[in-house]
Amino acid sequence: MDHDVELRANLRKHRGYATLLLLAMAALTLLAYALPPSFGADLLAASAKAGLVGGLADWFAVTALFRRPLGLPI
Numbered sequence: 191m192d193h194d195v196e197l198r199a200n201l202r203k204h205r206g207y208a209t210l211l212l213l214a215m216a217a218l219t220l221l222a223y224a225l226p227p228s229f230g231a232d233l234l235a236a237s238a239k240a241g242l243v244g245g246l247a248d249w250f251a252v253t254a255l256f257r258r259p260l261g262l263p264i
Contacts, residue, residue: 208245215241
């Protein structure tokens with residue numbers, strides 16, 4: 191029983207970390223639009239968008255494996 195509690199706490203910690211990273215990518219995407227146009231801003235925007243889209247795709251794929259994402263019968 192103690193092992194399950196430890197595993198659930200570890201899962202909760204990793205979920206929080208993944209959510210934080212996803213929110214960071216969303217914030218970086220918005221920040222990149224506020225910067226003046228330049229190669230660096232374009233590179234930041236492209237990288238942040240890729241991270242955001244990749245994170246959402248991973249979330250959807252893992253969710254689809256174990257339950258119905260957005261109520262869709264996959």
